[in-house]
Amino acid sequence: MAGATVSTVAVWQSANRDLQFQITAADELKQLQERVIDLEAIASTGQLEWQRQPRPSSDLRSNRTEA
Numbered sequence: 001m002a003g004a005t006v007s008t009v010a011v012w013q014s015a016n017r018d019l020q021f022q023i024t025a026a027d028e029l030k031q032l033q034e035r036v037i038d039l040e041a042i043a044s045t046g047q048l049e050w051q052r053q054p055r056p057s058s059d060l061r062s063n064r065t066e067a
Helices: 003-053 058-066
Strands: none
Touching: none
């Protein structure tokens, strides 16, 4: 009886550890996915801002070289 009890508790604890590991891994994966989404949003915003910046025209560049 004691042996069955000990083995049952050991199996439950092992299953509990595996479940905790799976939960932790799933949480970490979700956090990484959210970070990637955030980084993609930041990168695309930066690219849009860079594209909106006024660029010097060719006339302005030629005036600088002459001066």
